[in-house]
Amino acid sequence: MRISIPWAAVRCLFLLLIFTPAGAADPTYIKAGSLFDARTGRVTRDAVIVLEEDRIAAVGDARTEIPVDAEVIDLSGSFVLPGVMDMHTHVVGNLDNYFFAGYFQSPHRATIGGVVNVEKTLLAGFTTIRNVGAADFADVAIRNAINAGEIPGPRMAVSGPGLGITGGHCDNNSLNQSFEERSDGVADGPWAVRSQVRKNVKYGADLTKFCATGGVFSKGTKVGMTQYTLEEMQAIVDESHTHGRKVAAHAHGTEGIKRAIVAGVDSIEHASFLDREAIQMGIDRGTYFALDIYNTEYTLERGLENGVPEENINKEREVGTRQRESFSLAVKMGAKVVFATDSGVYPHGDNGKQFARAVRFGMSPAQAIQSATIVSAALLGWEDRVGRIAPGMYADIIAVHGDPLEDISELEDVDFVMKGGVVYKNK
Secondary structure: OOOOOOHHHHHHHHHHHHHOOOOOOOOEEEEEEEEEOOOOOOEEEEEEEEEEOOEEEEEEOOOOOOOOOOEEEEEEEEEEEEOEEEEEEOOOOOOOOOOOHHHOOOHHHHHHHHHHHHHHHHHOOEEEEEEOOOHHHHHHHHHHHHHOOOOOOOEEEEOOOOEEOOOOOOOOOOOOHHHOOOOOOEOOOHHHHHHHHHHHHHOOOOEEEEEOEOOOOOOOOOOOOEOOOHHHHHHHHHHHHHOOOEEEEEEOOHHHHHHHHHHOOOEEEEOOOOOHHHHHHHHHHOOEEEEOOOHHHHHHHHOOOOOOOHHHHHHHHHHHHHHHHHHHHHHHHOOEEEEOOOEOOOOOOOHHHHHHHHHHOOOOHHHHHHHOOHHHHHHHOOOOOOOOOOOOOEOOEEEEOOOOOOOHHHHHOOOEEEEOOEEEEEO
């Protein structure tokens, strides 16, 4: 007897054979002695996390059935939490600590330095970062290499060249006029800044960073001086948002902070000279504040040794204490404060040292961890993939032997690092 099989059924079977993976990997199970819930700030004892490839499939308790032949990662003696995030990094840079090394070494060395620095950052437990400012789109190249699996590193949202006015903080001002020194992102006027945003988008930037005020490590700028007019800032924000890019504004001075908030930026970087009005403006508009409150210590201790000019060290002295006061006030008023360190000012891999300062200046340990997980994920718009240990999220997981809710400095030396289901560190 001849059996007739409809062609549609044959076609469906053929497509199923082609597009079904040849044997999906078996689940991996993590036994967690203590598991931090970033959303609630609470801790669950004796949890089990089920992983399928690069994602979290389920989170259960000690009653979860684990197959006899399953792959098990035993962290039953550890405190487990989501991979943490740093929202203000500069991973591209020469490995020489000398302040002016970039003038004497090939610019490609800075990209090679970036490859080294992202691995250090990942091994410190930071599985996601924002890189805010890099010449020649070097951070785009490093992000792409990480995403392609060519080098180890955290998930990256990158800005490419930061926008700035001629002679401002995002420009290079150290050499005299005969060298015609100029940073990649310098643009003056509303149409010029729109053009630069479009160029950054063209070459792969995930976000826009611009300098709204002077800064500590530039020559000839006053930290509190406002850069860019409101019209220019609004053009930057409008063009960036049109292209689906968020905007980070470097802003130390009070008036520059307020102007950037009015312009509609998504985050204020540094935010050193906050007052109550500026913080309330940010709260009302949903602006995030990214205050780097650790690196002052390193700059004042090691700056001269590293060749930092006295001008810049004096500006750090002017900013440091005031910035920490601003941090405390922003936390007290309930602003959205993300974890942001300005890595590159201090050695990469030491990002976790800021946790203790965040607690010292007003956050609870749970709040400090949340600032580096769910709050940072919200700033990125990545709440659906990072920042929590929950079904559907990337398997970005870290662990320490002690309890960071009792001693937050535990996060300065992370014992276990997993990103996307791959273990990069386990000691």
